[in-house]
Amino acid sequence: MTVQRVLYAIDEISTWVGKAAAWLIILLMTVVCVEVFKRYIMNAPTAWIFDAENMMYGSLFMLCGAYTLAQNAHVRGDFLYSSMKPRTQAALDLVLYVVFFLPGIAALIYAGADYAGDSWRIAEHSNVTSDGPPVYHFKTVIPVAGCFVMLQGIAEIVRSIVCLKTGVWPSRLHDVAEIDVIEEQLANSEYVDEESRKIAIEKAKDIDEAARQRGMGGDLQK
Secondary structure: OOOHHHHHHHHHHHHHHHHHHHHHEEEEEEHHHHHHHHHOOOOOOOOOOHHHHHHHHHHHHHOOOHHHHHHHOOOOOHHHOOOOOOHHHHHEEEEEEEHHHHHHHHHHHHHHHHHHHHHOOOOOOOOOOOOOOOOOOHHHHHHHHHHHHHHHHHHHHHHHHHHHHHOOOOOOOOOOOHHHHHEEEHOOOOOOOOOHHHHHHHHHHHHHHHHHHHHHHHHHHH
C-alpha cells in the first residue's frame, strides 16, 4: 500500500465521520422547530431542551473537526503562508504540528477520556435544569473526536514530510467547495498551466453567474 493510498484512506475515514455527524444538524433543526411549536403554540415548553440542543451541536462541532482538517478548511492566517513555496509551507506545518498540534490533541484525548470516565461512573446528568438529561454519552464524544482529529493530523504530518522530500503537496480527497474558494485555489496554484487555469476560472464564473441569475429570477417572481 502506497503512502498516497494510506492518506486517502485516512481522508475517507474523516470524511465519513464528518458527513455522518452532519446529519445531527437535521435532528437539531427538527428539535428546535418542535420546541418552538410546543413553546409558543401549545404553551408547553420542555425544560431540558437547551441541554439537548447544546449536546447535539457540540457533538456536531467536535466530530466534524477531522473532516475539516482533511479538507484543509480550518481558519488560517494565510496572507504570508499562501505566498510561500511548498517546501517552506511544509516545513512550517511540520513544526507547528509537532510543537502544538500533537501535544494539544494528545492532552485533549487524555483529559477527555478521564472526564468522560468520571461522568459514566457517577451517571452524570445535567444540572442546568432539575432532572436534567444524562451527559456522559455527550462527554464521551470529546476523546472520540480527539482520536479522529489525531489520526487526520498524523496524515497531515505525513503530507508535510512528503512535500519536503518532493517539493509537491500530495493530493487529498476533495469534496464540494464554494465557487470563490475554487477560483482562489486555481489562481494561486503553481501546478496548473495558464490556459487550463483560465478555462476553469471562466467555468466557475459562469456557474456563479447562473446561480445569481436564478436567484434574481426568483426575486422577480416574488
